[in-house]
Amino acid sequence: MVKNVLVLGGTAFIGRSFCEALVQRSPIQLTLLNRGVTNPALFPSAKRLRCDRNQADQCKQVLQGTHWESIVDFTGRDDQQIRNILSNCTVDHYTYISSSAVDLSWSGDPLFSMAQNKLWCEHLVTKFASKVLIVRPGFVCGAYDYTNRFEETEGRWFWKGTREPVRPMIRAELLSNLMLRLVCEARVGIVRAGYH
Amino acid sequence: MISSSAKFTVCSYPYNYLIIEDCFETNAAYGLSSVFNDLIRFGRSVGKVGEVGDLVYDAINFTPTTDHVRNTPIANIASVELKALIADVFQIQLDDNVMIGMHRHNPPSKPGWTHTDFAVVSFPKVPPTHNGLRVYYDGSGCNYSDDSKHRQPETVKTARSIACLYYSANADWKPGMGGETGVYLPDGKTLVASIPPKNNLLFAFEICPLSYHAYLGSESMQRSSFIWWYHSAPNYLLKRHSGSVAARQQLGLDPWDRWTDATVEKYDAGIAM
Numbered sequence: 292m293v294k295n296v297l298v299l300g301g302t303a304f305i306g307r308s309f310c311e312a313l314v315q316r317s318p319i320q321l322t323l324l325n326r327g328v329t330n331p332a333l334f335p336s337a338k339r340l341r342c343d344r345n346q347a348d349q350c351k352q353v354l355q356g357t358h359w360e361s362i363v364d365f366t367g368r369d370d371q372q373i374r375n376i377l378s379n380c381t382v383d384h385y386t387y388i389s390s391s392a393v394d395l396s397w398s399g400d401p402l403f404s405m406a407q408n409k410l411w412c413e414h415l416v417t418k419f420a421s422k423v424l425i426v427r428p429g430f431v432c433g434a435y436d437y438t439n440r441f442e443e444t445e446g447r448w449f450w451k452g453t454r455e456p457v458r459p460m461i462r463a464e465l466l467s468n469l470m471l472r473l474v475c476e477a478r479v480g481i482v483r484a485g486y487h
Numbered sequence: 488m489i490s491s492s493a494k495f496t497v498c499s500y501p502y503n504y505l506i507i508e509d510c511f512e513t514n515a516a517y518g519l520s521s522v523f524n525d526l527i528r529f530g531r532s533v534g535k536v537g538e539v540g541d542l543v544y545d546a547i548n549f550t551p552t553t554d555h556v557r558n559t560p561i562a563n564i565a566s567v568e569l570k571a572l573i574a575d576v577f578q579i580q581l582d583d584n585v586m587i588g589m590h591r592h593n594p595p596s597k598p599g600w601t602h603t604d605f606a607v608v609s610f611p612k613v614p615p616t617h618n619g620l621r622v623y624y625d626g627s628g629c630n631y632s633d634d635s636k637h638r639q640p641e642t643v644k645t646a647r648s649i650a651c652l653y654y655s656a657n658a659d660w661k662p663g664m665g666g667e668t669g670v671y672l673p674d675g676k677t678l679v680a681s682i683p684p685k686n687n688l689l690f691a692f693e694i695c696p697l698s699y700h701a702y703l704g705s706e707s708m709q710r711s712s713f714i715w716w717y718h719s720a721p722n723y724l725l726k727r728h729s730g731s732v733a734a735r736q737q738l739g740l741d742p743w744d745r746w747t748d749a750t751v752e753k754y755d756a757g758i759a760m
Binding site: 469 | 491492493494495496497498499500501503505506572575576577578673680695697728730731733734
């Protein structure tokens with residue numbers, strides 16, 4: 292069982308939902324690394340590392356020489372953001388939140404560029420960490436969604452103002468619950484969320 | 488107990504479900520397949536289900552005895568660890584009651600009908616039979632498929648909350664062979680996903696008034712699966728699914744799947760709050 296986790300991000304949307312589950316239901320010591328801008332008062336029992344992961348010098352100052360049992364990355368979107376973290380520390384198990392677009396998008400799709408970046412990040416983390424869990428969620432609905440895109444009616448989720456169901460879709464709580472379990476057990480592989 | 492090579496998938500459309508491929512370690516998966524083939528020989532045709540309508544389920548069923556649960560690889564299914572994993576992922580309060588069955592559809596098999604599994608059931612009022620779980624067994628004198636208020640006053644009333652299908656003892660599945668489990672929209676008619684019956688795959692879904700699903704039938708494939716249900720307090724489930732319960736009630740529909748016909752007074756599960 293993992294004893295301490297460094298969460299990158301963790302104060303908004305799915306990251307917040309995950310950290311909430313972790314703090315409430317596990318004995319794991321949580322450390323948050325983020326800019327300290329979004330919901331800075333959340334999770335008072337967590338240790339905090341203030342850092343903008345886009346800034347190489349900040350990452351070096353905060354992370355150099357550290358070792359982590361587990362890192363959960365909710366905010367990595369490109370090569371430099373991954374390198375800024377993983378070139379400065381070592382880690383036993385890395386969980387990378389990717390996207391369903393890696394599997395489902397195609398050239399010409401508005402999400403294709405993002406999917407390419409996510410796929411590259413997936414490759415990159417496997418170069419740095421020996422044990423990697425990749426999570427590829429579709430549209431995440433539910434707790435702490437700030438995007439204002441979706442609404443729930445009679446237990447189902449639709450694009451706001453329409454009767455168009457959200458697909459591929461995963462509820463934030465369900466994804467967080469599963470992720471917490473898999474992170475605790477240091478599971479590896481690819482988790483698909485919202486599609487199969 | 489879940490294999491180190493297990494592959495996880497979760498979905499919430501149109502309801503919450505979990506798929507674990509390569510679910511158990513090889514020895515356990517082999518053991519389950521072996522015991523399935525040994526025991527299903529003693530199974531009986533399911534035939535008519537419940538008292539409502541004339542629906543006939545085209546499958547053979549065997550309900551393992553307590554000895555089978557304790558002393559064969561079926562213990563992997565009736566394990567506290569697996570129950571804890573399921574409760575954890577769905578964040579649901581499960582009671583001690585578990586119903587385990589084994590189903591085989593021989594080809595050509597007809598598709599089943601869509602249903603939700605959201606049903607009140609009965610368990611014998613006895614202490615837990617295995618590892619803190621009260622696993623239903625034939626010969627207990629209790630009819631599981633009973634949601635009535637008065638017929639079995641000496642039994643415990645609970646409700647299905649999580650359904651699990653574990654595919655085992657099947658030929659290697661390929662697209663086109665059929666035998667999948669279909670996932671349907673709340674209209675009970677529109678198929679939106681199908682779960683292939685690959686050996687050592689666990690399909691677990693949260694039962695609610697919208698969790699329509701059905702066996703899809705097969706011309707050529709024999710489809711075998713362990714199936715089991717975890718249970719929760721009926722009133723807790725009404726509250727948990729209050730949105731879909733209310734939607735059904737507004738349409739004048741019963742949120743529960745019923746075993747007994749309208750003339751039978753039903754167990755009062757309370758109201759959704």
